[in-house]
Amino acid sequence: MIAVGIDAGSTATKAVLIDGDKIKALIRPTGWSPRQAGRDIYAELLNREGYSAKQIDKIVATGYGRIALDLAQQKVTEITCHAKGAAFLLPGADMVIDVGGQDSKVIKIDPKGKVLDFAMNDKCAAGTGRFLQVTAAALGLDVSELPEFSQVEKPVNINNICTVFAESEIIGLLAQGIKKEAIVAGLHLAVAKRVAAMVKRMSSGKQIVFTGGVALNHSVQKYLEQELGTKLYVPKYCQLAGALGAALLGLEV
Amino acid sequence: MADYRQMWTSLGMDLENHDKLCEVLPEVYTNVYLSQDNRPEGMDYFNFVVAEIHGVRPAELIEHQKKGGKVFGTFCIFVPDEIIFAAGGIATGLCGGSQFWVPGGEKVLPANTCPLIKASVGARLDKTCPFFRIADIYVGETTCDGKKKAWEILAEDVPVYVMDLPQMKRAKDIAAWEDEIKLFLAKVEETTGNKVTPEALGEKIKLINAKRKALARLHGARKNATLPISGKDVLLATQVSFYDDPTRFIEQTNSLCDEIEGRVAKGEGVFPADTPRIMITGSPMAIPNWKLHHIVETSGAAVVVEEMCTGSRYYENLVDETQTTLDGQIRALAERYMKINCACFSPNTNRITDIIRLAKEYKVDGVLDTNLKFCSLYATESYNVEKALKEAGIPVMHLETDYSEQDAEQLRTRIEAFLEMLR
Numbered sequence: 238m239i240a241v242g243i244d245a246g247s248t249a250t251k252a253v254l255i256d257g258d259k260i261k262a263l264i265r266p267t268g269w270s271p272r273q274a275g276r277d278i279y280a281e282l283l284n285r286e287g288y289s290a291k292q293i294d295k296i297v298a299t300g301y302g303r304i305a306l307d308l309a310q311q312k313v314t315e316i317t318c319h320a321k322g323a324a325f326l327l328p329g330a331d332m333v334i335d336v337g338g339q340d341s342k343v344i345k346i347d348p349k350g351k352v353l354d355f356a357m358n359d360k361c362a363a364g365t366g367r368f369l370q371v372t373a374a375a376l377g378l379d380v381s382e383l384p385e386f387s388q389v390e391k392p393v394n395i396n397n398i399c400t401v402f403a404e405s406e407i408i409g410l411l412a413q414g415i416k417k418e419a420i421v422a423g424l425h426l427a428v429a430k431r432v433a434a435m436v437k438r439m440s441s442g443k444q445i446v447f448t449g450g451v452a453l454n455h456s457v458q459k460y461l462e463q464e465l466g467t468k469l470y471v472p473k474y475c476q477l478a479g480a481l482g483a484a485l486l487g488l489e490v
Numbered sequence: 491m492a493d494y495r496q497m498w499t500s501l502g503m504d505l506e507n508h509d510k511l512c513e514v515l516p517e518v519y520t521n522v523y524l525s526q527d528n529r530p531e532g533m534d535y536f537n538f539v540v541a542e543i544h545g546v547r548p549a550e551l552i553e554h555q556k557k558g559g560k561v562f563g564t565f566c567i568f569v570p571d572e573i574i575f576a577a578g579g580i581a582t583g584l585c586g587g588s589q590f591w592v593p594g595g596e597k598v599l600p601a602n603t604c605p606l607i608k609a610s611v612g613a614r615l616d617k618t619c620p621f622f623r624i625a626d627i628y629v630g631e632t633t634c635d636g637k638k639k640a641w642e643i644l645a646e647d648v649p650v651y652v653m654d655l656p657q658m659k660r661a662k663d664i665a666a667w668e669d670e671i672k673l674f675l676a677k678v679e680e681t682t683g684n685k686v687t688p689e690a691l692g693e694k695i696k697l698i699n700a701k702r703k704a705l706a707r708l709h710g711a712r713k714n715a716t717l718p719i720s721g722k723d724v725l726l727a728t729q730v731s732f733y734d735d736p737t738r739f740i741e742q743t744n745s746l747c748d749e750i751e752g753r754v755a756k757g758e759g760v761f762p763a764d765t766p767r768i769m770i771t772g773s774p775m776a777i778p779n780w781k782l783h784h785i786v787e788t789s790g791a792a793v794v795v796e797e798m799c800t801g802s803r804y805y806e807n808l809v810d811e812t813q814t815t816l817d818g819q820i821r822a823l824a825e826r827y828m829k830i831n832c833a834c835f836s837p838n839t840n841r842i843t844d845i846i847r848l849a850k851e852y853k854v855d856g857v858l859d860t861n862l863k864f865c866s867l868y869a870t871e872s873y874n875v876e877k878a879l880k881e882a883g884i885p886v887m888h889l890e891t892d893y894s895e896q897d898a899e900q901l902r903t904r905i906e907a908f909l910e911m912l913r
Contacts, residue, residue, distance in 0.1 A: 301903065316907035340900075352911040357904060359890075 239288070240295040242483025243279060243309065244318065245271040245302025248338030248366060249450060251480040252278045254286060254293075255488060261286045262477050271302025279308060295487035299479050301339060313486055315479050316344055316355050322482030323446040324350025326472040332442025334461070334469070335478065336432060336451035338366040343435045345442065350482070356435050363398040364431030366450045369457075371400050372424050375407045376417055383421055387456035392422035398431050422456065429460035436465060447471045448478040494545040494620075497552065501623040508618045511590050512544070515778065522784045526720055528760050530753070532746030533723050539730050540778075547582075547733060548620035554580055555624070560682045563625030565610065566633055567799050567830060568655055570823050572698050572809065573675050575736070576691040577682040583732025584621055584628065586610040587776030589893035591618065598643050599636075604865045605892040606776055607636045614644060621733065627681055629674075631655050633834045634867055651677050657834055668824035675820070691819050695809045701736050704743040705805035711750045712794040713852050717761050718753035719746075721768075721793025722783045728800050729777035766791040766912050767853060771845050771875065772860040773833075773868045774799035779893055782860060782901070789906050795852040797845050803830050806844075833867035841871070842878045849884050855912045856885040858905070863892040885912060 244251040245267060254261040263282045267274045275298065283290060298309035299318040306312070315335075323333040324346055333344040341364050345353040362368050370380045378386065393415050397403040403424070410420055428451070436442075445467065451457055452475035462469055472478065498505055519540055523529075539546070551561050562574045563584040571581040586595075586609030594612025595603070613619040630641040630652040641650050653670050656663035675686055708727060711718055727746070731739050753759070768791045770782060775798065783793050796802065807829045810822035831841035849857060859875050861868035872888045879886040887908045891897055 301899070314903050314907040314910055316903075317910040352907065354885075355907060355911070357900075 238294045238488055239292055240297065240484045240487030241279065241282070241293055242318065242480040242485070242487060243275050243296065243298050243300075243306060244315065244477075244479035244483060245275050245298065245300040245306055246315075246337055246339070246450075246479070247301055248370075249476060250274040250278050250300070250302070251477050252282045253477055253480040253484045254282055254288070255481075255484045256288075260481070262474060262480065264476055267302065270305075271300075272305040272307065275302065275306040276308060297483040297487040299483045311487065313483060316342060316357075317352055318479045318482030318486065319448060320344050320346045320352045320482065321350040321485050322478035322480070323448060323472075324348065325481060325485055326448075326474075326478060327444060327446045327470045330442075330444045330446045330470070332436075332445045333478070334432060334436065334445060334447050335449040336365060336428070336447075336457070337449040338370075341365050341432055341435065341449070341451075343432070343439055345439060350485075354439060356439055358431075358435065362400045364428050368398070368400045368403065368428060369424060369451065369454070372403050372407055373421075375404045376411075376420060378417075378421070383425070384454050384456045386418050386421040387425050388418070390416060390418035390422050392426040392460075393419040395420070395423040395427040398427055403427070425454065425456045426460045428457055429464050432461060433464035441465055441467065443467075445469050446478070448475045450476050452476075494549065497549060498544070498620060501548075501620055502617060503620065503623060504617040507616060508544075511588070511618055514590070515543070516541075518778065522780050523722065523726065526722070526760070528758075529723065530719055530746060530749050532742070532749045533719075533726075535742045535746070536723070536726050536730055539734065540726070543777075544620050547735075548624055550735065551580060551582065551621075551624045555626070560626045561624050562678070562681075563621065563628045565628070565637065566631045567804050568631050568633065568827055568832070569629050569653065570671055570674070570827060571736075572691060572694045572823060573671065573678050573686060575694040575697065576686045577675075577678045577684045579678060579682050579684075582621055582625065583776075584610060584613075584625065585732070585774065585776035586613045586619070587729070587779035587893065589895075591616065592893060594618070599640065602864050603636045603640075604634075604773070604862045606774065606862055606865075607640050609776070609893065611640055611644060614647060627651055629653065633832060634865070636864070655834065656828075657836060659828060659835055664824055664828045667828055668821055671820050671823055671827075675816075686816070688814055688816050688819060691816065692811070692814065695819060695822070696811055697736055697740075699808045699811060700740050701731060702805040702808060704740045704747070705731060707747045708743055708750075709795065709802065709805065711747060711754065712792075714754045715763070715853075716754050716757050716759040717765070717767075717792050717794065718750035718759060720760050720787055721770075721796070722780055722787055725775060725780065725783050725793070725796065725800065726777075728796070728804065729775070731804075732777075732800075761792045766855045766909055767794040768792065769795045769797060769845070769849055769852065769854040769857045770801075770860060771797035771857060772872075773862045773865045776800070781891065781893070781895075781898070782858065782889070785898065785902050785905055786858070789902060789909060791905075791909050794854060795848050797841070797848055799832075802844065802848060803832070833871045838871060839874075842875055845875065846878065846882050846884070849879075849882075854884070856887070856908060858889055858908070859886055860889045860891065863890055
């Protein structure tokens with residue numbers, strides 16, 4: 238049985254193909270049309286790995302764009318898929334922290350990757366990848382450059398977690414002559430505190446998997462570990478947990 | 491809708507703006523209600539009521555006024571309708587449930603006020619709801635800070651009488667509420683020019699109890715494994731009960747109940763047998779706020795019980811019908827109304843007991859604990875609600891939302907994820 242999971246996120250679309258013990262994956266920007274992004278990534282993945290559409294038994298879609306993915310036979314929320322994917326990436330995990338482009342979520346899971354409880358951020362972009370993207374832009378940086386800028390300095394205190402207000406706050410800090418590095422570190426700490434508050438509301442896990450695009454940022458990981466007082470496991474393919482979970486769920490049916 | 495323009499004009503309404511509201515409602519209603527499969531025929535009455543929402547009932551109220559009768563606009567289930575009807579008045583609920591009215595409220599209220607208050611104030615000040623125009627007097631109460639201050643603003647435009655609801659439930663608080671009902675009775679007598687006799691009050695206590703029983707019967711039909719009616723339809727009937735003629739509402743609801751109980755006997759449901767059963771608890775849902783019910787019931791679950799003012803808090807507990815003196819009747823009213831477990835009380839542990847009891851009675855699979863944005867009482871109480879439900883082993887998720895549609899997809903994702911968790 239061959240299954241494909243497609244995770245149409247707000248920023249990136251991810252696809253994972255599972256064929257026995259072979260796992261193939263691809264990450265592409267979502268752009269403005271999750272439907273097109275889903276179709277394109279599916280075609281590209283199959284083409285690159287030498288599969289024809291006929292060979293695929295099941296396609297499961299997840300992520301905010303899942304509704305638009307008409308090529309999928311099944312649609313499952315990203316909460317359920319991340320839980321499943323994370324349990325596969327770290328057997329024995331009891332909690333997933335996923336910080337993506339548009340939302341952040343904390344999920345308690347059982348050993349099989351079933352959701353026991355979850356919490357999500359409010360509808361705004363506070364404490365998400367978008368927050369880092371917008372505030373990085375205010376500093377003239379790309380979001381991928383943030384970790385290296387955060388290495389040395391002591392973080393400045395950023396009070397606003399609201400993306401729009403934080404942007405104005407940064408402009409004010411720059412005007413005061415505060416160094417970019419301290420501001421970047423401050424932004425990372427702000428995200429970490431926001432996410433940590435969500436974790437603490439649920440009581441922290443013992444084996445925590447940190448996923449989503451923001452998990453690529455080692456500095457956020459460091460501050461989050463500091464806030465939670467525990468180590469986080471960041472899988473090499475941290476952005477793929479949702480798509481992986483979707484593909485795994487596809488194999489189950 | 492039939493032509494009521496002349497009536498609306500004479501009510502001093504803003505017809506141009508009101509037309510915009512009349513334009514959107516049928517489409518929303520078709521999407522949310524008429525698209526449902528296998529609805530009970532008894533819902534036709536409620537379809538008619540909504541289709542003529544700003545026509546038929548307002549015309550009846552105006553007819554009543556032409557004969558010298560008074561109309562009392564109310565906002566809360568603590569206001570004892572029995573007294574109003576016993577004095578020959580008519581009580582009608584006025585809570586606003588549409589985003590349409592919110593900007594009007596924001597002209598005078600802080601943006602971080604709950605949408606129910608903003609919509610209600612906006613509906614009055616923007617002159618886009620006949621009910622808000624018709625009422626001779628508004629009856630407010632002190633159930634939250636937002637409302638308390640809103641009455642002061644509304645009072646510039648319309649007579650407002652405020653009942654002071656105690657915020658604890660000791661014997662002295664029940665006695666205080668009894669006094670408030672006495673003062674209210676005097677105000678109602680003064681407004682209507684009619685005396686409240688024990689005979690008339692006894693009769694209206696029976697009438698409003700009959701309305702509670704009809705609602706309890708309707709809601710209770712969803713205790714069955716076979717769900718003969720959707721949660722959305724029960725919510726609608728409940729919302730209509732706030733302003734419909736009580737006698738007609740009782741008749742129509744009981745005949746709807748005859749029909750759906752027949753369906754249960756035949757095992758005819760409106761949802762597949764294994765549909766997850768959801769309770770919604772929290773702040774009220776005024777008409778036409780059908781948002782959460784619609785999302786839940788189009789995500790593969792059914793709402794089987796509402797622990798809210800537009801739900802069990804409205805119809806549970808009856809007033810003692812055996813009292814024959816005004817004093818005895820007022821005492822009985824005070825005792826019944828003080829059993830409502832509103833989040834304005836401290837402590838309010840009986841609400842949690844109710845939630846857990848209802849969860850068992852209606853065999854719910856999960857609870858959505860919700861509050862309107864900026865309703866700090868229900869938002870804060872959710873901490874204890876969730877804790878108790880988790881201890882009882884009942885899955886629960888907290889949601890905060892308003893009347894706008896902008897968060898509908900985020901809510902759908904959360905609700906779907908919650909339902910996936912229950913499977």
